[in-house]
Amino acid sequence: MKLVRWGERGTERPGILDGAGRVRDLSGKVDGDFAGPGVALDALDRLRDVAVDSLPEVPEGTRLGACLGWVPSFLCIGLNYAKHAAETGAEPPKEPILFSKAASALSGPFDPVVIPRGSEKTDWEVELGVVIGRETLYVDEAEALSCVAGYCTVNDVSERAFQIERGGQWIKGKSAPTFGPCGPWLVTADEVPDPQALKLSLSLNGETVQDSDTSDMIFGVAEIVSYMSRFMRLMPGDIIATGTPSGVGMGMRPQRFLTPGDVMELEVEGLGRQRQEAVAAT
Ligand code: ZN
Numbered sequence: 001m002k003l004v005r006w007g008e009r010g011t012e013r014p015g016i017l018d019g020a021g022r023v024r025d026l027s028g029k030v031d032g033d034f035a036g037p038g039v040a041l042d043a044l045d046r047l048r049d050v051a052v053d054s055l056p057e058v059p060e061g062t063r064l065g066a067c068l069g070w071v072p073s074f075l076c077i078g079l080n081y082a083k084h085a086a087e088t089g090a091e092p093p094k095e096p097i098l099f100s101k102a103a104s105a106l107s108g109p110f111d112p113v114v115i116p117r118g119s120e121k122t123d124w125e126v127e128l129g130v131v132i133g134r135e136t137l138y139v140d141e142a143e144a145l146s147c148v149a150g151y152c153t154v155n156d157v158s159e160r161a162f163q164i165e166r167g168g169q170w171i172k173g174k175s176a177p178t179f180g181p182c183g184p185w186l187v188t189a190d191e192v193p194d195p196q197a198l199k200l201s202l203s204l205n206g207e208t209v210q211d212s213d214t215s216d217m218i219f220g221v222a223e224i225v226s227y228m229s230r231f232m233r234l235m236p237g238d239i240i241a242t243g244t245p246s247g248v249g250m251g252m253r254p255q256r257f258l259t260p261g262d263v264m265e266l267e268v269e270g271l272g273r274q275r276q277e278a279v280a281a282t
Contacts, residue, residue: 080243
């Protein structure tokens with residue numbers, strides 16, 4: 001299933017893509033929102049019998065919001081592609097690097113990205129997003145993918161000066177409002193048989209700058225989920241951004257960061273395409 005949330009910001013309703021790629025209205029079929037317990041594996045299983053083609057069609061051009069209404073935790077993996085680690089001047093990590101974004105950074109896939117006040121180094125990061133489907137603690141690698149509800153495209157937007165030059169944890173550079181576009185689709189795990197075989201790319205103003213494949217990850221999704229579950233209880237609806245490949249602005253020579261009017265278009269294979277315009281903070 002490819003699940004969406006459609007409508008104006010803050011009042012989105014659940015939807016699902018039909019076989020022709022049209023959005024159908026799932027209102028009344030979903031208990032609450034696609035978020036937290038609403039994307040637990042059992043909640044999603046209850047949707048599998050819905051006769052999608054009999055649902056009302058949502059008008060074409062209707063805004064799609066983030067594929068999750070809210071997130072319990074917005075978790076991230078750092079430096080998970082060897083060439084990206086190299087472009088930042090870092091050694092490839094020996095264990096997964098964990099950090100987080102503020103949950104309030106969650107944003108729609110087509111909503112503008114707001115360059116925060118005082119920012120000179122706002123940067124892009126296309127990533128495979130993993131959405132957890134059940135409480136997960138001490139899961140071994142062989143079982144880890146059975147804890148995944150689905151996958152989505154994520155832009156882990158990052159302010160490099162806030163992240164790296166201002167001390168403390170990376171969360172400071174990862175958390176501004178609109179820094180976490182997710183979606184447009186939450187694609188259930190049954191439709192992604194191998195999360196390590198997905199192309200992912202990002203273009204800036206039409207020029208491809210990131211172009212890689214999840215097979216290039218240092219730590220794969222199963223390893224990441226198992227590893228994280230040794231340190232925390234992952235909860236239904238938690239999202240994990242699994243790291244970005246090379247081609248971010250901080251790795252360019254000269255470095256290149258977002259200015260108002262720049263357009264990012266990004267996609268993870270099979271998970272849908274995002275498009276954001278960078279705008280100045282007001
Ligand atoms: Zn990232």
